[in-house]
Amino acid sequence: MKPTESEMEILQVLWKQGPSSVRTVFEQLDKKDVGYTTILKLMQIMHEKGMVDRDTSSKTHIYVALISKENTQNQFLDKMIDTVYNGSTARLVMQALGNERTSKKEIEEIKAFLKSLENN
Amino acid sequence: MKPTESEMEILQVLWKQGPSSVRTVFEQLDKKDVGYTTILKLMQIMHEKGMVDRDTSSKTHIYVALISKENTQNQFLDKMIDTVYNGSTARLVMQALGNERTSKKEIEEIKAFLKSLENN
DNA sequence: CTTTATCTACGAATTGTTTCGTAATCAAAT
DNA sequence: ATTTGATTACGAAACAATTCGTAGATAAAG
Known part of the structure; x- marks a missing residue:
């Protein structure tokens, strides 16, 4: 399952920072031209898709990437080599x-x- | 303006073959799981977007890529280096x-x- | 306890891409 | 001339990705 463009940007933050709240992901993303709830929604969708896990034991949920950086990058690379x-x-x-x-x-x-x- | 995945597949054929009809593009594409009119429509959209030009002087229109292979590949590459x-x-x-x-x-x-x- | 701030959930609008059915046009074959 | 086959034009459906508003929950501050 291939992450979309936006999902990839979020994954980058999760890979770099480790487990993160929606808030901190939102702040790292210089993509400040979109609202907070947009990022929230995206991360919820990523959770539905099984790309990330989350700890909901406290009010602020903490998200963590479930798919590996290497695998995901390779996936994009292979696709790119083929189609481009x-x-x-x-x-x-x-x-x-x-x-x-x-x-x-x-x-x-x-x-x-x-x-x-x-x-x- | 960045070609979509499908547009890229069509461009590959146009770059390899040079000026081509919809029919020959359709045949080159092993993507035979889609109909002829789908490819036709895509190529018409590409024309609207200015990615391809076409010669409509005869019944069968001949399409030619307007954007260069090198530029387009570099565009994808740059994007990939950034986001991935x-x-x-x-x-x-x-x-x-x-x-x-x-x-x-x-x-x-x-x-x-x-x-x-x-x-x- | 009440207010305020922050967070999640969720539905819905918007936008872009892909797909195809149908009608109209044109040319070639009968 | 009529039929047949290939082509284009076009609209619309289906799908996917992105965006955000609003409501409700929870915690922190007063």
Whole structure:
């Protein structure tokens, strides 16, 4: 089950912060152009879908991500490689590296990673 | 303006084949679980949105992509890096490379690409 | 105890996407 | 000319995602 765009933004906060109230998720989201109850509703829907669990023992419910960051990211990645890059991982990677956004430091990280791949 | 999932599938065909009729796009799409008029309608909407142009001089209209493959892919990539990878290109790339899907040949391509980046 | 603030629940409106049925048009074949 | 087949146009239904208003519950502050 693939999270929607908005759900993904909420998951990012939950993954980074750990268990959180709706309020703190709302505050982390710079997406302040939407109301509090919108985020609340979204998180309730995510609960219905089984993406998050929640502790309702106190008035303020605490939500926690049930799906893993790695799995979810991979899911998006695979879909993207298929529908946007026609199945070619290499093309995606090279276009990502061609981006101006990628710093020297990141390039070095990637090279190191490739070396470590070789050694296995 | 970001193409939807279905629009992306159609664009893939137009990019690969060049100018095409609705019929040939429909046939290329293994997405045969939807009807012909569905694809027709989607392509008409894409025309309204300005994603494609069309030649209506003969009965069978010929559609051509107006947005470039590179730009569109980059758009998706940027969005993905932001919403799924919290802005880190390196993490996306490393996860992509960690995939089993990536062949030795592709890895070599990427190494070569990194070298060519260095020389500029 | 009463007021105030915060929270949840829930329904409903809105918006966007996908789907297809039907009618009209056109061209080719009979 | 008439039929047949392929095409476009168009409206509308079905579905999904997003948004928010309002009501009711609960806790904290006065």
